[in-house]
Amino acid sequence: MAIHRQRLPDDAVLIIGAGLAGLYLALNLKPRKAVVLAAKPVSEGAASAWAQGGVAAALAAGDSPQAHAADTVRVGAGLVDPAIAQLIAEDGPGLVRNLASLGVPFDRDAAGEFVLSREAAHSAARVARVSGDLAGKSIMEVLVARAKAADWIELAEGKALDLLTDGNGEIAGVLAATEDGLTEFTTGEVVIASGGVGGLYAVTTNPPSSRGDGLAMAARAGAVIGEAEFVQFHPTAMDIGRDPAPLATEALRGDGALLVDADGARLVDHAEGELAPRDIVARAVHRAKAAGRQPYLDARHAIGEAFPDRFPTVFSACMSAGIDPRRDLIPVAPAAHYHMGGVRADAQGAASLPGLSVCGEAACTGAHGGNRLASNSLLEAIVFARRIAERLKDSDVVSRTAQSAEAPPRLPRADLAQLREAMARHAGVERTASGLAGLLDEISAMEARTGGANPLIAARLIAASALMREESRGAHARADHPETHAEARRSAMTLAEARNAAARAA
Numbered sequence: 001m002a003i004h005r006q007r008l009p010d011d012a013v014l015i016i017g018a019g020l021a022g023l024y025l026a027l028n029l030k031p032r033k034a035v036v037l038a039a040k041p042v043s044e045g046a047a048s049a050w051a052q053g054g055v056a057a058a059l060a061a062g063d064s065p066q067a068h069a070a071d072t073v074r075v076g077a078g079l080v081d082p083a084i085a086q087l088i089a090e091d092g093p094g095l096v097r098n099l100a101s102l103g104v105p106f107d108r109d110a111a112g113e114f115v116l117s118r119e120a121a122h123s124a125a126r127v128a129r130v131s132g133d134l135a136g137k138s139i140m141e142v143l144v145a146r147a148k149a150a151d152w153i154e155l156a157e158g159k160a161l162d163l164l165t166d167g168n169g170e171i172a173g174v175l176a177a178t179e180d181g182l183t184e185f186t187t188g189e190v191v192i193a194s195g196g197v198g199g200l201y202a203v204t205t206n207p208p209s210s211r212g213d214g215l216a217m218a219a220r221a222g223a224v225i226g227e228a229e230f231v232q233f234h235p236t237a238m239d240i241g242r243d244p245a246p247l248a249t250e251a252l253r254g255d256g257a258l259l260v261d262a263d264g265a266r267l268v269d270h271a272e273g274e275l276a277p278r279d280i281v282a283r284a285v286h287r288a289k290a291a292g293r294q295p296y297l298d299a300r301h302a303i304g305e306a307f308p309d310r311f312p313t314v315f316s317a318c319m320s321a322g323i324d325p326r327r328d329l330i331p332v333a334p335a336a337h338y339h340m341g342g343v344r345a346d347a348q349g350a351a352s353l354p355g356l357s358v359c360g361e362a363a364c365t366g367a368h369g370g371n372r373l374a375s376n377s378l379l380e381a382i383v384f385a386r387r388i389a390e391r392l393k394d395s396d397v398v399s400r401t402a403q404s405a406e407a408p409p410r411l412p413r414a415d416l417a418q419l420r421e422a423m424a425r426h427a428g429v430e431r432t433a434s435g436l437a438g439l440l441d442e443i444s445a446m447e448a449r450t451g452g453a454n455p456l457i458a459a460r461l462i463a464a465s466a467l468m469r470e471e472s473r474g475a476h477a478r479a480d481h482p483e484t485h486a487e488a489r490r491s492a493m494t495l496a497e498a499r500n501a502a503a504r505a506a
């Protein structure tokens with residue numbers, strides 16, 4: 001296949017991914033040039049557009065960034081970096097106002113104040129929303145329009161496959177599949193903003209293309225990966241046989257919807273009930289389903305006739321499956337929703353390799369620890385996107401000579417289906433050493449057959465990290481290690497270490 005080489009202008013930053021993190025970063029880079037590389041036409045394919053909740057920020061009278069940071073730390077199972085929690089909480093209100101000034105039509109009350117939703121484990125109503133459950137879609141529409149109009153931003157179509165290096169571990173560009181074959185984009189600054197890993201699991205709320213490409217590319221280049229074992233499972237994906245599974249937003253539970261079985265018995269045994277931290281609710285739903293009790297969300301009394309106006313996205317997904325949530329129970333199941341782990345980034349969004357930065361779901365900044373607080377993801381994405389933009393705007397332009405790379409193989413469709421089933425079974429809501437070791441064997445066998453495709457690399461990192469963490473903490477539940485160690489330890493791993501873990505387990 002033809003390989004073209006395109007040298008980007010000296011001051012250009014190449015951003016992989018056109019979701020919220022990538023576009024917000026590009027918009028803040030001026031006067032430096034931004035080239036945003038995305039696999040799909042720019043308005044499609046990003047998980048950000050599917051976000052129903054909104055942006056968490058201490059905007060209410062009586063709320064404070066301190067309280068928001070404290071909730072973030074409390075929920076994160078001992079692994080949140082308190083300084084990062086404080087940083088995102090402090091930036092939150094200003095950045096939500098900035099999005100509003102760009103044109104995002106956040107819901108407002110008669111006095112012009114933000115209408116805020118309550119979501120699980122927040123001590124206050126704190127989620128700035130748009131038209132009920134349309135925050136992600138609406139924010140992305142505004143940012144895409146702004147990016148298209150910005151003369152310092154170029155939107156390029158192509159699927160990033162691998163990072164280019166200079167041969168000394170410094171990042172020098174990106175190899176991408178483009179319309180006319182393969183293109184090597186060479187530049188001294190690359191930012192991964194390519195989203196998460198939900199598509200590695202059989203049941204996910206993410207776009208199917210979220211298969212850990214950013215994680216795999218960075219790991220192959222030698223970057224440190226943090227907390228890969230921490231995958232958040234959303235407790236209430238709609239269990240209606242669709243792939244991806246439509247989400248029934250947590251804000252429904254914030255408005256009083258209950259989790260019940262077919263007989264109406266409540267599923268969550270916790271002081272905070274349905275608004276307990278997400279890992280606890282996900283395990284309750286998972287265990288009910290595993291025991292043959294189909295879990296349901298009951299919004300009939302709490303929301304009832306207001307459903308179509310309050311939650312138009314969920315309402316239309318329900319109705320398309322023949323479920324009228326004003327009168328019917330909504331069948332639900334946990335689904336892979338968000339990766340708390342990712343490419344390790346410092347407080348400025350810099351990864352461990354020169355020339356590489358990372359933000360959004362692909363990053364592991366210490367903001368989410370073992371269990372992300374609802375709607376902190378969009379907040380973290382814009383906080384770090386802006387920090388990276390501020391840093392790169394003022395930094396010297398670096399030029400490196402890129403070595404050519406070979407495109408990693410594609411994972412055949414049947415192997416992908418096998419991988420997704422195996423990840424759901426062995427690296428899902430509950431894990432065991434034997435299941436994870438078997439999963440790593442399965443990944444190795446696929447790799448021997450098809451080569452090191454990006455989804456296999458990303459899956460290996462998750463499975464190996466999950467095997468190494470011999471305790472239960474946050475979203476990482478080990479049935480064979482139900483205890484939580486007294487000392488909370490952040491995890492970090494390179495791809496070489498993940499391969500060794502597999503060898504040791506064999």
Ligand code: SIN
Nearest residue numbers: 052053249250374375
């Ligand atoms: C939801 O609306 O339930 C999802 C919000 C989030 O994942 O932060």
